[in-house]
Amino acid sequence: SVVSSAKKTPTAIPSDCVINLARGDPTMYQPYWRRMGDKCTVVISGHDLMSYFSDPGNLCWFLMPELDDAIRRLHRVVGNAVVDDDRYVVVGTGSTQLFQAVLYALSSQDNPDTEPLSVVAAAPFYSSYPEETEFLRSGLYKWAGDAYAFDKDGAYVECVTSPNNPDGTIREAVVNREGGKLIHDLAYYWPQYTAITGKADNDIMLFTFSKATGHAGSRIGWAIVKDKEVAIKMVKYMELSSIGVSKESQLRAAKILEVIAEDCVNSGPEKEENFFEYGHRLMSERWEKLREVVKRNGVFSLPKYPRDFCNFKGKDTDPSPAFAWLKTKDGLNCDNLLREFKIVTRGGTNFGVDSDYTRISMLSVDEEFNLFLERLAAIKGTMNGNY
Amino acid sequence: SVVSSAKKTPTAIPSDCVINLARGDPTMYQPYWRRMGDKCTVVISGHDLMSYFSDPGNLCWFLMPELDDAIRRLHRVVGNAVVDDDRYVVVGTGSTQLFQAVLYALSSQDNPDTEPLSVVAAAPFYSSYPEETEFLRSGLYKWAGDAYAFDKDGAYVECVTSPNNPDGTIREAVVNREGGKLIHDLAYYWPQYTAITGKADNDIMLFTFSKATGHAGSRIGWAIVKDKEVAIKMVKYMELSSIGVSKESQLRAAKILEVIAEDCVNSGPEKEENFFEYGHRLMSERWEKLREVVKRNGVFSLPKYPRDFCNFKGKDTDPSPAFAWLKTKDGLNCDNLLREFKIVTRGGTNFGVDSDYTRISMLSVDEEFNLFLERLAAIKGTMNGNY
CATH class of the missing domain: 3.40.640.10 (Type I PLP-dependent aspartate aminotransferase-like (Major domain))
Structure with a gap:
């Protein structure tokens, strides 16, 4: 009669649904923990x-x-x-x-x-x-x-x-x-x-x-x-x-x-990547893709971060923050603009600055992140037509 | 590599140690849950x-x-x-x-x-x-x-x-x-x-x-x-x-x-007692013992509670509250008096009334509860001698 917590398989996201990236729900790491199998399993008895x-x-x-x-x-x-x-x-x-x-x-x-x-x-x-x-x-x-x-x-x-x-x-x-x-x-x-x-x-x-x-x-x-x-x-x-x-x-x-x-402590060239290596690889890939889309459509800008030497990784690395701090180049309300494309974010005024900024979680599941990129990439054409 | 939460065996309480019954830590139910074995065990994986x-x-x-x-x-x-x-x-x-x-x-x-x-x-x-x-x-x-x-x-x-x-x-x-x-x-x-x-x-x-x-x-x-x-x-x-x-x-x-x-729902005459039957039996036994000690030493009084019909148990029952609300008959500070006997309780002034009252948890483990009764029983003699 031992019970395991419910295991839900991820459901496909309908292509027309709203993507909520307003809160930083860090669901992107789940595949890593799934791969770890029983290594992190805890068992708690009724009297513990x-x-x-x-x-x-x-x-x-x-x-x-x-x-x-x-x-x-x-x-x-x-x-x-x-x-x-x-x-x-x-x-x-x-x-x-x-x-x-x-x-x-x-x-x-x-x-x-x-x-x-x-x-x-x-x-x-x-x-x-x-x-x-x-x-x-x-x-x-x-x-x-x-x-x-x-x-x-x-x-x-x-x-x-x-x-x-x-x-x-x-x-x-x-x-x-x-x-x-x-x-x-x-x-x-x-x-x-x-x-x-x-x-x-x-x-x-x-x-x-x-x-x-x-x-x-x-x-x-x-x-x-x-x-x-x-x-x-x-x-x-x-x-x-x-x-x-x-x-x-x-x-x-x-x-x-x-x-x-x-x-x-036990990581090495022949070992599987550790959690931080995994996280950094994923985050770097996402940032590279995001920067590419932003560069191509020309509507938005992103902050630039200096490279720095990471003592943990033992090499120079680019920052890959948990949030994208997106800005519209022409001063439009960035949060409102994205909402028209069914992307919900948290607008700049919540953070004490102007509404041309908005905060977007970079920590969602792959499918959601990719849909976000698709929609963001689509904004350029519309902008040319409508604004 | 599945980990179980630490199982500590209860250590014997030294007979001269302070018993803290100020907080209502409900540890008395632990033996029941231990007896239930794996029936309430939960298993949580790293990705849950x-x-x-x-x-x-x-x-x-x-x-x-x-x-x-x-x-x-x-x-x-x-x-x-x-x-x-x-x-x-x-x-x-x-x-x-x-x-x-x-x-x-x-x-x-x-x-x-x-x-x-x-x-x-x-x-x-x-x-x-x-x-x-x-x-x-x-x-x-x-x-x-x-x-x-x-x-x-x-x-x-x-x-x-x-x-x-x-x-x-x-x-x-x-x-x-x-x-x-x-x-x-x-x-x-x-x-x-x-x-x-x-x-x-x-x-x-x-x-x-x-x-x-x-x-x-x-x-x-x-x-x-x-x-x-x-x-x-x-x-x-x-x-x-x-x-x-x-x-x-x-x-x-x-x-x-x-x-x-x-x-x-599944309880019956031939079944093992359910949690509430177990809890009520234990609490009733403790209250009976406590009332006996209080009656014998004559220093304290306890509230009297009316019997009432319990719909759940299907019979008249005496209340057996989670705390004993003990009062000194002669107006002495009850909490202070008990502290002299290495029993820590929560005095009446914390509850908006006089210091002749004090609150004592009835939910401690058996060994602690029994030691409390022993010490309480011993107060009578001292009272006659010292006060």
Whole structure:
């Protein structure tokens, strides 16, 4: 009576259906994990994982030790973050919950008369930051917009997303004033998206299982935190908002991260490609195809990214971001234009910039990505006729 | 290379160690689930459950259809809640997250000048309500204390917990004024804790996997909601706070709830006892032992509960709440007194009442519960000598 989760075979996409590339659902990695067979399978009995507690002696008492170990091991193998023993790992229900835990940790004070902490990010910024900061109308923190335009004195938090969502650029803090705290959202600082140029060593770094491996449904994110008091307050937030994080997801994430790390260490010319090699190959191929279509039809432009030496891959590589940051050359509303061709994206105004930009997920399944390219290629002719 | 989650054998509790019964960690059900062997085992491959989406056509797009079905089926079998097709099921990371989703759903308005919505509950109330309501200093809602003392005009939300946490009483709303909305927290309205006297049919009902079956580590809760707009806003909250809920946990909860429902339907005199029969037998035995100790030592008192006919069990039953609401007869601080005997509980002031009360989890493992009884029994002698 052992049950396996439902296995659905992908259904063909009707050629006239709407393609939704607004959210970055990372389904493109599924074939890789299918190929891995049972290597990452977890088996959970009815009596397993029952308690609230995972590691009562740990500051983050709901973090499973095997996940803590797997996270640190993978960062060491990839070389994208410092995870020395004096750093705290806090697990969350996706990095979304951790972002809010950080805001709480950096702003919770005993004095109720203090002004809400200003939260800023350089435009174009991740579209969810303003809404996640504002939706509960917290008196602890408030969204203060584009970091480039921020001119208030006093305490503030700047979100530094690098590589950036939506535009894929490598970023550093822009405000750089007294009283500033930084959140580094490093969701895309993995070898399939960008060159790993060094170990990130920031005060608060956020990562997410979704973008690292494609397992968005598990809702696992983690923070690597230098300051103990910040980590303690983040854990307090997690207790109050959800009394910890799914253990089933933690167990599975631990297994998958372990397998990736192991494969990376054991890779060589005669071995099968590891997860990041696979991801980078796919992403590079997609970007090459996309650039070709954009070049041919002449309606749009894409950002150019500098080549850089990747310590993990051991060679110069071109970035291949998780999103295409597409711009219409003539200033037309890019999101609206694509919607006429049944391509749903997320328009520039959501990211604090003009509507001639739009963000397109590069992480959909092959069939959807190819249909997107076909439709994008078709826009040229129509443009000549109708505009 | 299939991995099973770590199986730890329970370690013996040193007789001088502190027993923590402050949190209601429902570990007492583990032997039942161990006895079930592979009946509830789930197997999850590396390529399963990858997308953010579970059911894009459903209002609650991250809810797995098999969990939706299992929840409705179990409520129908137990007869503790109306789950007709016009009710919406919203899944959360425990009912803790859903409680906050409800506050957001009932209070979010377009008008920023509106007063924060008052949130009340009759004392003694669940100790986390005030903190969960206050910790982000939301401008949408604020904790307004004991419902019995609430005398403000205008909109308010009353939390009705029945059976009540901490004191196990059956409750109804107490404010009953124009402009009031109700949240029914029915975490303990299951046959092992109380008589099922009818199908609850309230506007917003919260349940949790933790207390229903003992799987606290999965962090699965669900709301049954009448009003579509409320359900939509709750889903919006879930999107903004964590982009949905762990699919691994949902898959496992679906399997376990299905098995329980199936066993209940197929139970009979010659069959093994079903989960609720097992749970009720254990809880009844524990309550009998506890009442015996309390009666013998004369220092404490416990609430008395009326017997009632349970539709599910088909006979009159005594309630056996998940927590003991213990009171010192002479007004001493009950929590402090127990701490001297290395029993950690949650004192009455956390629940909005006096310190002569304290809340004690009845859901710990056998060995811990028995040690608790031993220590409680020993208090009498000391009391005579020292106080």
